[in-house]
Amino acid sequence: MPFDENEERRIESAEETWEEQTLRPTLEKLPERARQFNTVSWHPIRRLYTPRDLSDFDYTQDLGFPGLYPFTRGVYPTMYRGKIWTMRMFAGHGTPEETNRRFRYLLEQGQTGLSVAFDLPTLMGYDSDHPMSRGEVGKCGVAIDSLADMETLFDRIPLGDVTTSMTINSPAAVLWAMYLAVCEKQGVPYDRIGGTIQNDILKEFIAQKEYVFPLEPSMRLMVDTILFGAQCLPTWHPVSISGYHIREAGSTAIQELAFTLADGMAYVEATMKAGLDPDAFAPRLSFFFNVHNDFFEEIAKFRAARRMWAKLMRERYGAKDPRSWLLRTHAQTAGCALTAQQPYNNVVRVAIQALAAVLGGAQSLHTNAMDETRALPTEKAATIALRTQQIIAHETGVTHTIDPVGGSYFVETLTREIEEEAWTYLQKIDDLGGMVQAIEKGFPQQEIADASYRYQQAVERGEQVVVGVNRCVAEVEEPIPLLQIDPDKAAHQQMEKIHQLKKRRDSYPVDHTLDAIRRAAQGKDPWARDLLMPKILDAVRAYVTLGEIMGVLREAWGEYVEPAIL
Amino acid sequence: MVEERKIRVLVAKPGLDGHDRGAKVIARAFRDAGFEVIYTGLRQTPEMIVSAAIQEDVDAVGVSCLSGAHMYLFPRIVQLLRERGADDVLVFGGGTIPDEDIPKLREAGIAEIFTPGTPTSVAIDFVRNRAGRDRK
Numbered sequence: 001m002p003f004d005e006n007e008e009r010r011i012e013s014a015e016e017t018w019e020e021q022t023l024r025p026t027l028e029k030l031p032e033r034a035r036q037f038n039t040v041s042w043h044p045i046r047r048l049y050t051p052r053d054l055s056d057f058d059y060t061q062d063l064g065f066p067g068l069y070p071f072t073r074g075v076y077p078t079m080y081r082g083k084i085w086t087m088r089m090f091a092g093h094g095t096p097e098e099t100n101r102r103f104r105y106l107l108e109q110g111q112t113g114l115s116v117a118f119d120l121p122t123l124m125g126y127d128s129d130h131p132m133s134r135g136e137v138g139k140c141g142v143a144i145d146s147l148a149d150m151e152t153l154f155d156r157i158p159l160g161d162v163t164t165s166m167t168i169n170s171p172a173a174v175l176w177a178m179y180l181a182v183c184e185k186q187g188v189p190y191d192r193i194g195g196t197i198q199n200d201i202l203k204e205f206i207a208q209k210e211y212v213f214p215l216e217p218s219m220r221l222m223v224d225t226i227l228f229g230a231q232c233l234p235t236w237h238p239v240s241i242s243g244y245h246i247r248e249a250g251s252t253a254i255q256e257l258a259f260t261l262a263d264g265m266a267y268v269e270a271t272m273k274a275g276l277d278p279d280a281f282a283p284r285l286s287f288f289f290n291v292h293n294d295f296f297e298e299i300a301k302f303r304a305a306r307r308m309w310a311k312l313m314r315e316r317y318g319a320k321d322p323r324s325w326l327l328r329t330h331a332q333t334a335g336c337a338l339t340a341q342q343p344y345n346n347v348v349r350v351a352i353q354a355l356a357a358v359l360g361g362a363q364s365l366h367t368n369a370m371d372e373t374r375a376l377p378t379e380k381a382a383t384i385a386l387r388t389q390q391i392i393a394h395e396t397g398v399t400h401t402i403d404p405v406g407g408s409y410f411v412e413t414l415t416r417e418i419e420e421e422a423w424t425y426l427q428k429i430d431d432l433g434g435m436v437q438a439i440e441k442g443f444p445q446q447e448i449a450d451a452s453y454r455y456q457q458a459v460e461r462g463e464q465v466v467v468g469v470n471r472c473v474a475e476v477e478e479p480i481p482l483l484q485i486d487p488d489k490a491a492h493q494q495m496e497k498i499h500q501l502k503k504r505r506d507s508y509p510v511d512h513t514l515d516a517i518r519r520a521a522q523g524k525d526p527w528a529r530d531l532l533m534p535k536i537l538d539a540v541r542a543y544v545t546l547g548e549i550m551g552v553l554r555e556a557w558g559e560y561v562e563p564a565i566l
Numbered sequence: 567m568v569e570e571r572k573i574r575v576l577v578a579k580p581g582l583d584g585h586d587r588g589a590k591v592i593a594r595a596f597r598d599a600g601f602e603v604i605y606t607g608l609r610q611t612p613e614m615i616v617s618a619a620i621q622e623d624v625d626a627v628g629v630s631c632l633s634g635a636h637m638y639l640f641p642r643i644v645q646l647l648r649e650r651g652a653d654d655v656l657v658f659g660g661g662t663i664p665d666e667d668i669p670k671l672r673e674a675g676i677a678e679i680f681t682p683g684t685p686t687s688v689a690i691d692f693v694r695n696r697a698g699r700d701r702k
Contacts (some may be wrong), residue, residue: 080643120633121581135638136582185688209584209608250587265608336587340682373682374664449590456591460685483663487637564607566594 011051034191040294040464041252042454043417049409057412057462062307066402068322072303072363072415073403075326080248080399086364088165088330092117092142093376093483094490096116096152100141103157105379109386111402113364114157114195115165117141118175118263119490123210125171129495138490140376141167150178151185151320159183161184161508163194165330165364171213172199173225174549177537180233184541196237196286196330199225202263202435206444208245209562215436217521219555221491221532223270228533230281237286239267240330245446247290248336250452253301254418258425259435259444261308266424266435268317280325291357292334293349296414299405302329302360304419331357332366338373342468346370358392359405365389375482432550501543507540514552521556540541572602573697574624578615580643583633588660595686596693612642615632617680619647619655626656628689635662641674650677652691655698658689 037045064070070274076082076335089111092099118141121133127145128137137143144150154164159182168175176197183193201218205210211218222239229238243260244516251259264285271281289305291298309327313319338346347370355368367385369377377385393399403412432438439445458464466472516535523530539549577593579586586608597603602683604613604622619627627647631639640659647655648664658672668679680689 120635124582130584132609135635136633139634140632141584191663204584209586248587249583250591372662374662395575451595452587453591453594456686460687466683470685479665482666485634562607564605566590566597566605 008052008055015050015052020130039297040292040455041254041297041451043252043254043297043414043421045414049353051409053409053413057451062412062416063406064354069314071306071326073406075096075306075328075363078391079402081357081402084393084399085358085362085389086113086163087111087386087393088113088115088364088366089382089386090115090117090167090332090365090366090380093119093140094142094485095139095493096144096149098138098490100153100155100157100377103153103356106382107157107162109383110390111386113163113165115366116153116167118166118168120145120210122175122546123168123214125174125212125546125554127498127545127547128491131464132564133491138485139411143494144175144178144545144546145494146499146501147178147181147540148543149494150182150503151177151260154179154182154186159186160186160192163196165196165198165338167198169198169201169204169208169210169544170218171550172197172201173533173536174227174546175220176209176238177533177540178546180537181541185309191235193233194235196240197225198242199239200242200263200288202221202244202266202439203242203260203405205439205560205562206246206259206263207249207251208276211562212562213553213557214560215439216269217553218560219266219270219436221553222267223274224280224532226267226284227274227276227327228531229284230276234284237284238281240286241267241287242288244288244290244332246448247292247334249448250336250455251448252451253292253297254421255444255447255451257301257305257308257418258429260287260289260440260447261312261422262426262429262435262444264303264309265312265316268313269434273319278313279321281322282313282317282319283321283326283558287327289329289331290334291331291353291360291362293353295352295356296405296411297418298353298356299360300411300414300418301331301361302331302357303403303406303411303415304422305329306361307415308422310421315424329367330361330364331360332431335368335372338368339374339466339468340371341477342474343370343373345468346373347384347388350385351392354388354396355396358383359397359403361403371480371482376485377482378481380481410510442565443564449565459529459556498545501545505543510539510544510548513539513542513544514548517549518552518556521553571599573626573694574602574604574622575693575697576604576606576615576619576622576624576627577682578606578610578618578627578629578643579631580610580612580615580639581631581633581635582609583631583635583661584608585632585661588628589628589630590646592660592686592689596690599630599687599690599694609626612639612646614697615643616646616650616652617674618702620650621653626658626693628693629657629659631659631661631663634662636661637667640671640676644675654701656693658693660684660689 065072072186310325369381
């Protein structure tokens with residue numbers, strides 16, 4: 001906070017007196033526990049922060065007011081006083097029938113939005129009967145092969161009244177088309193459909209590794225969905241630019257922030273190159289960050305992210321509409337921070353992480369269940385995780401005022417330092433020619449691999465304490481009940497359904513729509529106005545399977561092979 | 567004097583799972599501990615992993631799977647190694663694996679399962695003591 005020289009001198013002299021007369025004798029008697037304190041991302045933390053740390057701080061420029069540039073204090077004028085964040089629990093396993101039951105249960109429990117977890121064959125664009133799908137069908141999410149499965153998944157759920165988030169990337173266009181086709185069948189008009197597809201393909205190459213096509217066609221398909229959304233679906237978020245997986249892969253908080261914004265910048269630049277004004281699509285971009293253990297570092301990360309994105313959109317890309325400057329974000333507690341040892345402790349970790357997300361100003365939140373290091377969550381574990389959010393929302397009072405940590409000498413300093421370090425990364429990525437080129441050179445992959453190995457070594461040396469793992473270890477671990485899934489049931493049922501579907505459906509529109517997709521994909525002009533999305537929609541309406549559509553695209557574009565970076 | 571042959575370990579990611587943080591950390595830890603490490607990269611079928619193991623003449627194969635498909639993928643790798651006469655190769659694994667699956671995996675011939683939170687040194691010592699012990 002800017003203050004006059006007299007005030008600054010008065011504080012400085014008081015601090016010197018404190019150091020000399022109070023602090024020093026204490027340190028002589030009782031040295032501190034460590035010479036250096038760091039965040040979990042190795043960011044140094046000092047003993048004390050005072051107004052002197054913020055002597056050049058400009059309130060209106062650096063913080064401003066909620067709902068106003070640069071949005072440090074929050075994206076909305078009233079934040080949680082107006083509306084509690086969306087409690088959106090990621091769920092899905094087995095068949096569409098089973099997941100439909102779980103969704104309806106979660107909605108009955110007071111959940112306010114749906115979030116679909118797909119199984120790996122779906123995420124990779126294979127049907128359940130593909131040889132690569134063996135052993136994986138319905139295991140880490142729900143298996144979706146065709147529109148028929150999507151109809152089952154949302155059976156008796158009115159899609160005009162809920163918003164749905166779908167964690168799907170390489171085949172995002174296809175799953176989105178299936179969702180839209182279900183909405184059409186339910187009679188919900190396009191302008192009343194709300195939700196998100198993750199569709200953040202660049203972080204797949206960096207972190208989650210569910211890429212299918214090489215970088216260039218991957219970007220083309222992604223931009224295709226943004227263009228389609230801008231034309232036809234004003235309330236849909238065509239991408240959730242995700243740091244979550246980058247962090248789970250082992251990055252630091254600053255790397256998560258920088259690489260996520262760099263991915264977002266690549267999408268903005270590619271869409272602008274395709275001829276769209278930033279204000280025509282930027283208000284629909286959304287984000288997704290991890291919330292890890294280091295409480296204040298996480299809060300500062302969210303605040304820095306909003307301020308940086310606002311600056312980027314306004315200054316660098318020239319967006320005029322204030323809605324284009326908003327970084328609205330989903331948050332999920334850190335799966336990688338949970339321990340298999342003493343799993344009940346995870347309930348506490350999740351509560352603290354969730355509180356950081358709320359103090360950081362997230363728009364929606366998923367809280368992990370305590371048993372997820374070993375299996376998909378049981379209903380009971382997932383319910384406790386949801387209740388954790390409800391307790392924060394309704395019992396703690398942290399929602400009563402906006403940005404309660406704003407103005408803290410520590411939090412404001414940390415926010416600023418994290419922002420500065422993230423800008424340094426963005427400069428490096430700019431120097432490499434942008435994020436697509438940086439990925440081709442393996443830059444973010446190597447940074448993450450190094451950070452992940454460094455963290456593991458710190459844990460093994462005991463420098464990084466993990467309760468129950470390298471400190472406060474239990475002699476006997478009590479087993480907890482885990483979700484039991486029939487290992488083959490989903491695969492058998494899905495394979496039978498595909499078999500029946502292919503016998504039953506009319507083959508002319510199948511061949512015809514697939515041919516249209518093939519021709520458009522082979523088109524030489526990568527940013528053609530002739531979008532793929534409407535053609536994919538035609539195909540899913542004709543019950544062409546996910547694997548068939550992705551198969552045609554695989555033939556046209558080839559597949560990405562990753563250089564191994566250890 | 568003949569220099570002692572380094573223990574050769576293949577670190578593999580079977581199936582569709584892309585979570586490679588653990589596999590990469592293990593590969594690097596083994597390398598730093600003086601092993602010869604070959605990392606397969608992602609999306610390997612059991613057939614591809616076994617071919618690589620035989621071609622590279624490894625002493626041990628470490629497999630990592632976080633997608634829940636371990637009950638199919640891990641035993642299949644052991645079975646294929648046996649079929650190809652390479653049953654002296656030590657197979658060990660890790661990932662998101664429920665406790666109750668571990669005895670079944672051991673029975674299927676996986677020498678050990680290292681669950682989340684295991685120090686890399688434990689896996690390294692295990693392989694150092696066991697690998698090559700039964701080699702012909």
